Amino acid sequence: MMTEREIRVRFAPSPTGQLHIGSVRTALFNYLFVKSGGGKMVLRIEDTDEQRSTEESLRTIIDGLRWLGIDWDEGPEKGGIAESYYQSERVEIHREYAQKLIDAGKTYYCDCTGDEGPTTCNCKNKDQEALKNSPNSVVRFNIPDGITEIDDLIRGKVKFNNLDIKDFVILKSNGNPVYNFAVVVDDITMGITHVIRGDDHLSNTPKQILLYKALGVEPPIMAHLPLILSPLGGKLSKRQIAKPQNTPDSQNYVPAVNVEWYCENGFLPEAFVNYLARLCWSNGTDEEFFTLDELIEKFSMKGISPTAALYDWKKLKWYNGNYIRNLSVERFIDECMPFFIKAHGKEAVDEKGEEWCSKLLPLYQERVEYFAEIGDKTKFYFERPVEFTPKDIKKVKWNDETRDLLKEFLLDICAKSDFTVENLESTINQFTEQKEIKLGRIMQPIRLAVSGTRATPGLYDVLNLIGKEETIERVKWFIDNVDVI
């Protein structure tokens, strides 16, 4: 009788750098698939590249997944049915399986150096016994003739002619397995039923299918996700984003490819997940916002688009801004505070006091798209502006008349008001009514004098936070040092 096999998927990163956006996307879809269908997710570390694998990198991967809420059932820090979830510790198993293939006569030894040009390796016809004993020989898998077909969950049937696949190495001359072989053995021994990975692996798939067949094992179901490409074209890599035209003000700006950066710069994991999910998946409705739980509930492979998508940093920011605005004020302050402190120093922030901070920060809840932006935007509360651009000075109509207005402002309002928000509002309003001028006529020059910019939160709040004395100092300085136009 057929029993339904438990669904088992795996996410198998190699710890050779930081956690890439594309990898996280793959992890996310494995997670959504397994959580929506019921099953286990395995985290396997493919650390067989001794040169490049590092402990820090492993840490980064684990921290990144945890940050996003993508949890695994078996793997590092969890254990499970396999003796190890580190590929490097599974070499004996790989060798065992390789031996099965060798014994079955499905391989041959080869000592080609590789720099023999395009000529086909002829070792198959050489003395195998001699080759076997040569320290330089590798074990190659003998590709049988025929057609290999994949029935991909996302791409449908894909056919490959085996003639196009060359006999590849499964065991290196040092006896260690090569990637395409190790994955197959690991997926078999870990009972993986569904392989969900990036489209860049599609071309490798027939090699793996052939290996499954040679080992007499039914291959898992495949699903190849569309790639996330750089808006500059090509792979989304560090090299790509380092291109000179890729500056913050350019159309195609990408700040980073590693999730760690987004965590460090104040992105909310739920926004990041939402963006990534929505990048190549849709449930056919107009909905744009999904929590992780909603994604699990609504996820279906059918909703995955087969088309590669360009990474769009502006849309990510838009998502994040939305999630930030939806935070409670208390939580916004909590989350934003570390970035605020980092920007201005603990001492300076402490000096301003908790009450001051809890008045200031909320003003920026709808003005930052990610927390790290808080630093630049609030710099002027801590440092006097000294640079004023000609454009700003002009926009603010800085002429003799305006200067006289500001002088009166100092004498009149500053003298009378104790600088509460309410007092500032009423005195400034009285002042403009009396002078029969529009609010902006005086607000804008004051704003510039006090902040160095023409864009701040409401001026009553700003002046209240800067304080009476400091406001007077700044306005005076502006009057005395900035030439009228």
Add this chain to the structure above:
RNA sequence: GGCCCCAUGGUCUAGUGGUUAUGACGCGGCCCUCUCAAGGCUGUAACAGGGGUUCAAAUCCCCUUGGGGCUACCA
């Protein structure tokens, strides 16, 4: 070069033979308004091209073009 994948506005997408071709980001305008942001309203912009199949193609087939991936004793 060979093999493979993909193709709706600048970007992400809805659409599964008959629609004024959906929504969102971005961008522009208007409203709100002390500026900015947020918010509201609104505008811009797409079925890559050519052949078929069909009464009828964004939707099905083929070719071309374009984009992408793979092609290691890396993973």
